[in-house]
Amino acid sequence: MTNATGTVAAHDTDIVSICSRLIRFDTTNYEHGRSNGESDCADYVESLLADTPFAIRRLESAPRRSNLIVTVPGTRPDLPALICHGHLDVVPADPALWTFDPFSGTVSDGYVYGRGAVDMKDFVAAMICVLRDWAASGFRPAHTTYFAFVADEETDGDFGAAWLVRNHPECFGGARYALGESGGMKIPWTDAAGRPVNFYPIASGERGTAHLKITAHGTAGHGSYVRDDNAVVRLADAVSRVAHHRWPNEVIATMGRFLEIVGQVRGETYVLDAADGADAVIADGADAAAAAARSDASLNELLDRLGPLADVVRRAFRPSSVPTMLAAGYKVNVIPEQAQACIDVRTLPGGEERQLAVIDELLGEHVTREFIAHEPALEAPLDTPFYLAIADALRGLDPTAVPVPFCTGGGSDAKAFSLLGIHAYGFSPSCAGAQGQQPQGAHGVDERVPVDSLRFAQTTLDAILRWR
Ligand SMILES: [Zn+2]
Structure with a gap:
């Protein structure tokens, strides 16, 4: 089933109409294995690229x-x-909550509305436009470039990136x-002299994903x-401990570099009190409470001073452990033998083992855990030719550009592609x-x-992909 209205329109040539059209394909991914599917949308992408000289390989995972x-x-x-x-x-x-039908692709007030408009049919539209431009102009990049339009990122990539990497690594030779x-967001701010500059965060790291199902056992x-x-009580206690745990601050290498660059431009020095390590915070007592309070105050102060950059890096200085599902019991006068919950744990690069050990301590001895999803954190180097090329492309387009690396709070297909032994970066221009x-x-x-963001995305992506 598809919400697409009309037939495939090969005459869509502008990024605005292409993005709007992409949104009109309802490619909703509900949960593992339950999805509307991406095939109609893929048909459309394929039709837009059919008259280019580039080889298209179509792979159906299901x-x-x-x-x-x-x-x-x-x-x-x-x-x-490059991929x-x-x-x-x-x-x-x-749809009941939306101003417009989420799959209408409505263009209004200088926006394209709809599910996927910023995650990430905007970038997909930019990929298509760059390919069509290259085909029309005859431009060819120095580096072989694989444009991968994939399924299933919003679950775990088992039908998309992860499946491709497992089953068809030959698609990405070299x-x-x-x-x-x-x-990829352009974030206007000022430098130390009050002159306007634009910061461009490049995702060179991603926190890891440890989605846990925990089971409390009893009689x-x-x-x-x-x-x-x-x-039930054991589960409730464990969930409460995990939820209320205050993770100490950590400054990973990527974020150290972020603070250094922003500090140089702003003429400031940023420090983050890392508290006394995980042990101090997990322990009971006044010392732990004081350490946690100090670490909270330090992080809040840092985020305040980072102004418009704060939201980008809010989740980059700590792991997190957030309960999201609960299930126990079947009758009010029966104590069940087991109770279960799901916890969304995000780990920092380099700290996963340590952080999961803290989780185990918090869960306690009568609660076991298993992974629903488990993807290690990423931290790509900042001195690779490609990272430097992204930064150069930005400076070429905008003399006031300040490219900065950062670690994202969530995850993406970068984790799957990293399994090819490659360095993955995130930069979806907006x-x-x-x-x-x-x-x-x-x-x-x-x-x-x-x-305007769509046009900026197309220009910027094109400039980045022309690296030499
Ligand atoms: Zn996305």
Whole structure:
């Protein structure tokens, strides 16, 4: 089933109409294995690229779960290849809450509205436009470039990037780098002298994902007995401990560099009190409370001083552990033998083992855990030719550009592509519109991308992919 209205329109040539059209394919990904599928949307992408000279490989991981790999051979086969990846699926949207139908692709007030407008059919549209431009102009990049339009990012990539990497690594021969979502926002601020500058965060790190199902064990029995081994109580206590745990601050290498660059431009010195390590915070007592309070105060002060950059890096200085699901019992007068919960744990690069050990301590001895999803954190180097090329491209387009690396709070297909042994970066260019329109609403209500942001994305992506 598709929400697409009309037939495939090969005459869509402008990024605004292409983005709007991409949104009209309802590619909702509900949960593992339950999805509307990306195949209709992939048909459309394929139709727009059919008259280019580039080889298109279509790979279906399951019925209606389509992935397209478009290969643009580089003029310098000796140079490393690059994967530019965008996902075609989106998260669900409840139309009752939206101003416009989330799958209408409505263009209004300088925006394109709809689910996927900023995550990430905007970038997908830019990929398509760059390919079409290169085909028309005859331009060929120095580096072989694989444009991967993939399924299933919004679950875990088992039908998309992860599946491709497991089953068809030959699609990406010679690849050393990847470019995908996260980062890329143009963030205006001022330098130490009060002159306007634009910061451009490049995602060179991603926190790891440890989605846990935890099970508390106890003894079943009559609900009229008070028992110490009640599984529901054990679960509730464990969930509470995990939820209230205050992770100490940590400054990973990527974020150290971020603070250094922003500090140089702003003429400031940024420090973050890392408290006394995880042990101090997990322990009971006044010392732990004082350490936690100090670490909270230090992080809040830093974020205040980072002004418009604060939201970008809010989740980059700590792991997190957030309970999201609960299940226990089947009758009010019966104590069940087991109780279960799900915890969304995000780990910092280099700290996963330590952080999971803290989780185990918090869960306690009667609670076991298993992974629902488990993807290690990423931290790519900042001195690679491709990272430097992204920064150079930005400075070439904008003399006031300040490229800064950062670590994203969530995850993306970069984790799957990294398994090819390559360095993955996130830079999905976006900016405010001329009338102040802001890209917004990813995974939320009234998701929308400024029309100006789409044009900026196309120009910027093109400049980055022309690296030599
Ligand atoms: Zn996304």
